[in-house]
Amino acid sequence: MKLYETLEQHLKKEPNYVSDNGELKKWVVIDKARNFDEELIDLLLQNETLKEKFFVKVKDVLVFKQNLFIEFLELKNYLNDSYTKYKNKIGLTIDGKYLNQRNEVALVWPFKDCILEGGQSREEDKRKEIFFNEILAQDEITQLLEPKVLTNAKRIDKDGEHPFDGFRRDAELNRKRGLPEDTLTDNLIIKGNNLLALHSLKKEFAGKVKLIYIDPPYNTGNDGFNYNDSFNHSSWLTFVFNRLKIARDLLSNSGSIFISVDDREFAYLKVIADEVFGEENFLNDIIWNSTKSVTNTAIISVSHTHTLVYFKDKRYYVENRTEFRLKEDGEGFENPDNDPRGPWKADPFQVGGWRPNQQYEIVNPKTGVVYKPNEGCSWKNDCEKFQELLRDNRIVFGVSGEAGPQRKRFLSEALERGKVAKTIWDDVGTTTNGTQHLKELFGKNVFKNPKPESFIQKIIELATKEKDIVLDFHLGSGTTASTAHKMNRQYIGIEQMDYIETVAVERLKKVIDGEQGGISKSVNWQGGGSFVYLELKKYNQTFIEQIEEAKDTESLMEVWEHMKAKSFFKYSVDLQKFQESIEEFKQFELKKQKEILCELLDKNQLYVNLSSLNDTDFACTEEEKKITKDFYQMKK
Numbered sequence: 001m002k003l004y005e006t007l008e009q010h011l012k013k014e015p016n017y018v019s020d021n022g023e024l025k026k027w028v029v030i031d032k033a034r035n036f037d038e039e040l041i042d043l044l045l046q047n048e049t050l051k052e053k054f055f056v057k058v059k060d061v062l063v064f065k066q067n068l069f070i071e072f073l074e075l076k077n078y079l080n081d082s083y084t085k086y087k088n089k090i091g092l093t094i095d096g097k098y099l100n101q102r103n104e105v106a107l108v109w110p111f112k113d114c115i116l117e118g119g120q121s122r123e124e125d126k127r128k129e130i131f132f133n134e135i136l137a138q139d140e141i142t143q144l145l146e147p148k149v150l151t152n153a154k155r156i157d158k159d160g161e162h163p164f165d166g167f168r169r170d171a172e173l174n175r176k177r178g179l180p181e182d183t184l185t186d187n188l189i190i191k192g193n194n195l196l197a198l199h200s201l202k203k204e205f206a207g208k209v210k211l212i213y214i215d216p217p218y219n220t221g222n223d224g225f226n227y228n229d230s231f232n233h234s235s236w237l238t239f240v241f242n243r244l245k246i247a248r249d250l251l252s253n254s255g256s257i258f259i260s261v262d263d264r265e266f267a268y269l270k271v272i273a274d275e276v277f278g279e280e281n282f283l284n285d286i287i288w289n290s291t292k293s294v295t296n297t298a299i300i301s302v303s304h305t306h307t308l309v310y311f312k313d314k315r316y317y318v319e320n321r322t323e324f325r326l327k328e329d330g331e332g333f334e335n336p337d338n339d340p341r342g343p344w345k346a347d348p349f350q351v352g353g354w355r356p357n358q359q360y361e362i363v364n365p366k367t368g369v370v371y372k373p374n375e376g377c378s379w380k381n382d383c384e385k386f387q388e389l390l391r392d393n394r395i396v397f398g399v400s401g402e403a404g405p406q407r408k409r410f411l412s413e414a415l416e417r418g419k420v421a422k423t424i425w426d427d428v429g430t431t432t433n434g435t436q437h438l439k440e441l442f443g444k445n446v447f448k449n450p451k452p453e454s455f456i457q458k459i460i461e462l463a464t465k466e467k468d469i470v471l472d473f474h475l476g477s478g479t480t481a482s483t484a485h486k487m488n489r490q491y492i493g494i495e496q497m498d499y500i501e502t503v504a505v506e507r508l509k510k511v512i513d514g515e516q517g518g519i520s521k522s523v524n525w526q527g528g529g530s531f532v533y534l535e536l537k538k539y540n541q542t543f544i545e546q547i548e549e550a551k552d553t554e555s556l557m558e559v560w561e562h563m564k565a566k567s568f569f570k571y572s573v574d575l576q577k578f579q580e581s582i583e584e585f586k587q588f589e590l591k592k593q594k595e596i597l598c599e600l601l602d603k604n605q606l607y608v609n610l611s612s613l614n615d616t617d618f619a620c621t622e623e624e625k626k627i628t629k630d631f632y633q634m635k636k
Helices: 003-011 027-033 038-045 048-054 066-075 138-146 171-176 194-205 231-250 262-275 314-319 383-391 412-418 432-444 455-463 479-486 498-511 540-549 553-566 575-580 590-600 622-632
Strands: 053-058 060-066 091-094 115-116 132-133 150-156 160-163 188-191 209-213 251-261 281-289 305-311 344-347 407-408 469-472 489-497 531-537
Touching: 003 038, 003 048, 003 066, 027 038, 027 066, 038 048, 038 060, 038 160, 038 590, 048 053, 048 060, 048 066, 053 150, 115 231, 132 138, 150 622, 194 489, 194 531, 209 231, 209 455, 231 251, 231 262, 251 262, 251 281, 251 314, 251 455, 251 622, 262 281, 262 305, 281 314, 305 407, 305 469, 314 432, 344 412, 407 412, 455 479, 469 479, 479 489, 479 498, 489 498, 540 553, 553 590
Parallel strands: 188 489, 188 531, 209 251, 209 469, 469 489
Antiparallel strands: 053 060, 115 132, 150 160, 150 531, 251 305, 281 305, 344 407
């Protein structure tokens, strides 16, 4: 039953809320809601559906979502489910008021208050997308985002593909990494809409993912973002916003997310990511020197991309900053005085802000030069620490012995503390390196502008330890999964485009076989390991793909016959009237015919919901039931 119908029927149990002609006195209910009327709240709490939608539990106390309830009641019945309360333009507002009315700033755009359903299977596909308003279409959104049935699972290892043999849950490994013992430990490659797949992962992986890296479509007009023509920019913002919100739920408290983007959407992405993750959790913008070539026709040739970095909770890394470090490579460390403690490097006195050369007189024993403290500097009561440095032979004066005083930093210490990363990355290759690697693997160019493995390697090294979980829900050519596999991290890759099978999966097979491109030599990769491939079970999505593949009206009419027998149509569609006008339909050009048939389908039924697993209408096989129950750890 629709949420509004449930609400209306339940409220009508109270005679004071019903008019003489049987209509709900909405204005009476709204007035009582504004005054937190006990009678109204008690009535709402008597219905489980209404309690779930209009109340939130805070420390075992149910709190009435007054604003949500009033807004839902005021707008419902007057507006359709895809209504957006934002004007048809992009502007900076807060609480619906523009900048000339408020000092605070928030990024607002058409359909920000909606879920963009999405549904491409090929990059060249382009169709008008479906928006569901978060307040008005709660039933539709609940159904859309429900976990999905899984299908076509198979395990792939060095011996090839194998029938699905069950998911692995290594209790010992999970104890070591501080996760529940029954956490799934397989590497996963999932084909399907990434928003729906993320929500399907939520029960199993919420709060467990250490690193998310995504390289979403940049909305350049030449990439894979072929969405709504009228609201292309707004569609992109909504598309990303929806996915970042669920991505945050999947991150562990010590987790981080890296988001690559170019100049077109960079500034907008920063604002919406601030809103999702909190401005206080922003770390930096990494500038990657992505191309060495110069575009001679450009006014200024672009040679870099941005990667925004956010923590789930930056406070964790303020207290544990040495966990977010690169491995020390030992470059510049020497042992000219044969110090038994090993190689060292002379560093300025600035660790922790302590500068003894600015607080004490230091005499160079070789030259006799006295280095006096700056005028006005205090001693800071660090004299004992200073004397310890002298006794410990940790103050040096350069290789020649004639330079100013510096402090010895030993390689052993540096290896323990790690190396601080910088924001400009020009040491990790370019897109040309990524393209060349794939060309060597496949014998031809199979993907546009892939990231090189060395770029992902640096991110994984910074943000994770071995066996940590890495997620990429814009998997593309599979660079993140391939790099994580070689670096002994657990990974989850999601992609709905068909090249997940022809590129990403085939690439991972080559990784398991021990291919030596990318970072293989630097990590001494010898091959091995496995992953599980699986798909979200399609339903209406199957018919959409058949419609798109139809070459002429005749083949399209064959699809129509299958649709009538098995597909789910929108509740507003009158099939009899449509069938009566079928000859008129055939007079349209093929493109228009396809648009019409796609429009008839219920987009909430693109994939099979978990709640429909045993519904005979969806014909889930015993194998699909086995896979799905195992993944969600269902007892029955």
